[in-house]
Amino acid sequence: MRHFDLIIIGTGSGNSLLDPRFADLDVALVERGVFGGTCVNVGCIPTKMFVHAADLAATPGAAARLGVDETLDGVRWPEIRDRIFGRIDPIAEGGKAYREEHPDNANVTLYTGNARFVGERRLEIDGKETITADRIVLAAGGRPVVPAIEGIDDIAFHTSDTVMRLDELPARMVILGGGFIAAEFAHVFSSFGVEVTVVVRSGALLRQEDRDISARFTELAQARWDVRLDRKIERVERAGDGVRVRLVGDEVIDADVLLVAAGRTPNSDQLDVAVGGIKVDDHGYVVVDEFQRASAEGVWALGDISSPWELKHVANHEARVVQHNLLNPDKLLAADHRFVPHAVFTSPQIASVGLTEQEAQRQGVDYVTATHEYAGIAYGWAMEDTTGFAKLLADPKTGQLIGAHIIGPQASTVIQPVIQAMSFGLDARAMAHGQYWIHPAMPELIENALLKLPLEMGHWVRRMSDVRTRG
Numbered sequence: 529m530r531h532f533d534l535i536i537i538g539t540g541s542g543n544s545l546l547d548p549r550f551a552d553l554d555v556a557l558v559e560r561g562v563f564g565g566t567c568v569n570v571g572c573i574p575t576k577m578f579v580h581a582a583d584l585a586a587t588p589g590a591a592a593r594l595g596v597d598e599t600l601d602g603v604r605w606p607e608i609r610d611r612i613f614g615r616i617d618p619i620a621e622g623g624k625a626y627r628e629e630h631p632d633n634a635n636v637t638l639y640t641g642n643a644r645f646v647g648e649r650r651l652e653i654d655g656k657e658t659i660t661a662d663r664i665v666l667a668a669g670g671r672p673v674v675p676a677i678e679g680i681d682d683i684a685f686h687t688s689d690t691v692m693r694l695d696e697l698p699a700r701m702v703i704l705g706g707g708f709i710a711a712e713f714a715h716v717f718s719s720f721g722v723e724v725t726v727v728v729r730s731g732a733l734l735r736q737e738d739r740d741i742s743a744r745f746t747e748l749a750q751a752r753w754d755v756r757l758d759r760k761i762e763r764v765e766r767a768g769d770g771v772r773v774r775l776v777g778d779e780v781i782d783a784d785v786l787l788v789a790a791g792r793t794p795n796s797d798q799l800d801v802a803v804g805g806i807k808v809d810d811h812g813y814v815v816v817d818e819f820q821r822a823s824a825e826g827v828w829a830l831g832d833i834s835s836p837w838e839l840k841h842v843a844n845h846e847a848r849v850v851q852h853n854l855l856n857p858d859k860l861l862a863a864d865h866r867f868v869p870h871a872v873f874t875s876p877q878i879a880s881v882g883l884t885e886q887e888a889q890r891q892g893v894d895y896v897t898a899t900h901e902y903a904g905i906a907y908g909w910a911m912e913d914t915t916g917f918a919k920l921l922a923d924p925k926t927g928q929l930i931g932a933h934i935i936g937p938q939a940s941t942v943i944q945p946v947i948q949a950m951s952f953g954l955d956a957r958a959m960a961h962g963q964y965w966i967h968p969a970m971p972e973l974i975e976n977a978l979l980k981l982p983l984e985m986g987h988w989v990r991r992m993s994d995v996r997t998r999g
């Protein structure tokens with residue numbers, strides 16, 4: 529049995545903890561899968577590489593309306609796939625080789641295997657070797673959920689872990705779920721010419737979004753894909769080389785590929801964290817305090833194993849907090865989860881930060897709201913966009929923004945100044961009036977939505993004029 533100063537489980541965001549400041553510690557890094565974790569291997573990065581290719585494939589459809597005739601001559605799927613993974617796979621190999629072989633990592637031992645708690649700060653690797661440590665970081669992420677559908681064990685189906693490596697493009701794909709992964713892959717595969725059917729148990733796609741965004745996206749998706757809302761799957765079965773999905777009420781969908789996109793679950797169960805004295809919540813997320821400390825002494829957690837946001841920028845932030853706290857045990861830093869944004873890289877893009885209108889109502893928060901269409905700013909008008917908009921929510925008393933939701937071109941970029949304003953407490957009126965907005969650029973969408981917020985101006989105008997007179 530070997531004892532370490534520090535054990536890190538998981539080489540996704542966990543791998544980024546180690547830098548020269550840890551050189552004096554004897555460290556074990558444990559990884560059971562591909563080195564580098566979800567984001568780089570099967571998550572954010574390859575999906576966005578496919579989304580970029582899909583956006584290109586989709587341009588002829590959008591261009592004709594503006595008088596530019598283009599044709600899509602073909603999508604060379606095997607080449608796209610091999611180009612993408614030809615760039616991705618060496619990152620994993622390089623990262624692993626760096627930790628195993630480079631003199632920078634003389635203090636690091638990489639264990640390739642499954643870690644499981646067999647006691648407090650005591651782990652077994654693949655049921656064979658036992659290792660212990662003074663401190664342990666849980667960065668073991670999560671995995672796709674596969675609902676218990678009758679027949680699912682007897683058919684070949686895909687999750688986001690495997691669907692990007694398909695041998696060939698299918699003619700028809702059925703996607704189960706209406707969340708992030710469904711929305712992104714429906715865009716990718718339909719842009720490449722696949723006939724996509726989306727089966728959702730509720731009445732809308734992306735229903736965690738603000739209800740206006742979810743409603744607009746659902747409407748656009750219905751025009752593009754075969755969207756079956758409010759459906760329940762009765763059973764799935766093999767049909768020739770493909771799958772047959774039977775819905776409750778005699779509806780049948782035949783497809784070549786079934787993609788299950790029904791959410792993800794944290795890997796805490798497979799780590800037997802309870803044996804290590806580590807508490808989880810009702811959904812299996814490791815419970816952490818503001819400093820990312822788990823309930824057991826000396827144990828820390830970060831990323832998808834403890835974070836219901838399941839987003840890479842959150843995992844990265846928490847990794848920086850844990851890194852600081854491991855190095856500065858007497859000066860702990862708290863994680864900042866006040867304004868966690870997200871974007872869905874579908875078409876059109878969607879981006880959001882802060883409270884949705886339905887959340888504000890549920891929480892009894894006082895708010896005012898304003899919506900501005902892309903068609904109402906010069907660039908959106910030039911593009912002849914007819915469906916995109918930004919919706920803002922603000923506190924009527926303080927003028928602070930409390931939520932922003934955008935659907936439309938470049939939404940993931942256009943939202944960034946709002947995230948900044950919320951994070952630094954910038955008043956919506958100051959934000960609108962106190963700076964130039966480049967004309968005619970896309971952020972004018974935010975400027976116009978800000979100007980529309982029904983906020984009281986008197987006191988604020990006096991303050992601005994004071995600043996200008998003094999200046």
Ligand SMILES: Cc1cc2nc3c(=O)[nH]c(=O)nc-3n(C[C@H](O)[C@H](O)[C@H](O)COP(=O)(O)OP(=O)(O)OC[C@H]3O[C@@H](n4cnc5c(N)ncnc54)[C@H](O)[C@@H]3O)c2cc1C
Binds near residue numbers: 832833
């Ligand atoms: C298809 C897809 C697209 C996504 N796109 C985005 C996006 O655009 N933007 C965004 O912000 N987020 C995105 N995400 C989410 C993002 O990928 C995750 O939030 C992030 O990767 C989580 O990082 P992590 O370090 O917590 O876990 P991971 O990166 O999952 O790392 C955990 C590691 O621990 C290992 N492990 C697990 N259990 C054990 C064990 N018992 N023993 C040893 N090793 C173990 C795993 O093999 C894995 O390598 C996407 C996710 C998916 C699935």
Ligand SMILES: NC(=O)c1ccc[n+]([C@@H]2O[C@H](COP(=O)([O-])OP(=O)(O)OC[C@H]3O[C@@H](n4cnc5c(N)ncnc54)[C@H](O)[C@@H]3O)[C@@H](O)[C@H]2O)c1
Binds near residue numbers: 705708709730734790
């Ligand atoms: N752009 C991004 O940031 C990005 C992209 C992809 C994934 N992700 C992360 O990965 C996570 C997982 O994505 P996801 O799309 O799988 O999850 P999700 O939570 O976004 O959506 C899951 C969908 O599956 C449905 N569902 C759940 N259980 C079901 C069941 N038993 N039967 C039928 N339908 C069911 C839900 O109603 C929902 O529509 C996300 O929460 C997100 O944080 C992020």
